[in-house]
Amino acid sequence: MIVKAGRDAWRLLLDLFLEGEPHDRMHEVACEVGLSPGLLKALVDLPGRGTRMSDLAGHWGCDASYVTSVADALEARGFVERAPHPTDRRAKSLVVTPEGTATLEHVFSLLYEPPRAFGELSAAEQRQLRDLVRKLIEADQKVLPAEVAEVRSS
Amino acid sequence: MIVKAGRDAWRLLLDLFLEGEPHDRMHEVACEVGLSPGLLKALVDLPGRGTRMSDLAGHWGCDASYVTSVADALEARGFVERAPHPTDRRAKSLVVTPEGTATLEHVFSLLYEPPRAFGELSAAEQRQLRDLVRKLIEADQKVLPAEVAEVRSS
DNA sequence: TATTGTTATACTCTATAACTATA
DNA sequence: TATAGTTATAGAGTATAACAATA
Secondary structure, three states, X not given: OOOHHHHHHHHHXXXXXXXXXXXXXHHHHHHHHOOOHHHHHHHHOOOOOOOEHHHHHHHHOOOXXXXXHHHHHHHHOOOEEEEXXXXXXXXXXXXXXXXXXXXXXXXXXXXXXXXXXXXXXXXXXXXXXXXXXXXXXXXXXXXHHHHHHHHXXX | OOOHHHHHHHHHHHHHHHHOHHHHHHHHHHHHHOOOHHHHHHHHOOOOOOOEHHHHHHHXXXXXXXXXXXXXXXXXXXXXXXXXXXXXXXXXXXXXXXXXXXXXXXXHHHHOOXXXXXXXXXXXXXXXXXXXXXXXXXXXXXXXXXXXXXXXXX
């Protein structure tokens, strides 16, 4: 059951992400590595080797033709390469180059750097927060499939 | 000082907002009220009565000409109206109409509805989470001005 | 002369439709 | 005939530059 404190917690969390220091993190990181936010998101969200470009469209929730232009842009920067599908000669997949991997590592090191405000919490409080968010994520993963089932049955 | 648990907490929080149920909240709400995400953000982020359009450009971090088109779009839907500045006849401000206010209330009621995962936390845990995030926001507000000062001095 | 909001124009992001090669 | 990726084209979103009114 969600109590008032829970509602307040969510609201505060939302405020933190919509207005505070964390807000522009994705945008800053994109600038830093010279990619548009959309291209950065694509690079970060690239599934493992062997995924067809057509499946990427589904994964990203965009049109197939847009996958082509994203692939062109990332390839032009040397971050990915097109690779042929082993058995289906119509299909291609995108593989991350060493340069792309290095960029991704840089991206994550920037993205995962906590906002300074975290330093104002005691070590015990940081542990508490980690445990609570972990629980939330586990619950989220439990809840999501249930929602999919709901949509299917309606 | 930020300890490992704090880093993990931030990383988990980021995962929650980038991938979990909360991720598409803004987008869903925009659909629900028939605004593009950009227009919704503008409406939500509209400062109080009397703010000049030129100041909105600074506030939103966009060009002044874009403020004009945002104003046109929101005015076309009846959510805001242009009002003359009391003393400077060059300037105008945007005021939210009753219809705009009603829409905003609807928007916030949707936005502030906690993800279902919150219900998996006990009442005590929800209170704990609220207190921690509250602390984080207070620290964030303390940290932000310091950063502005840094930028100024560099 | 500088500033406010607007217009005209152009560039980026993303989608739709038509096309080529392969299944 | 259907599917994979591409191309051509069009629509949003956003910026730059030139403009009219006012300060």
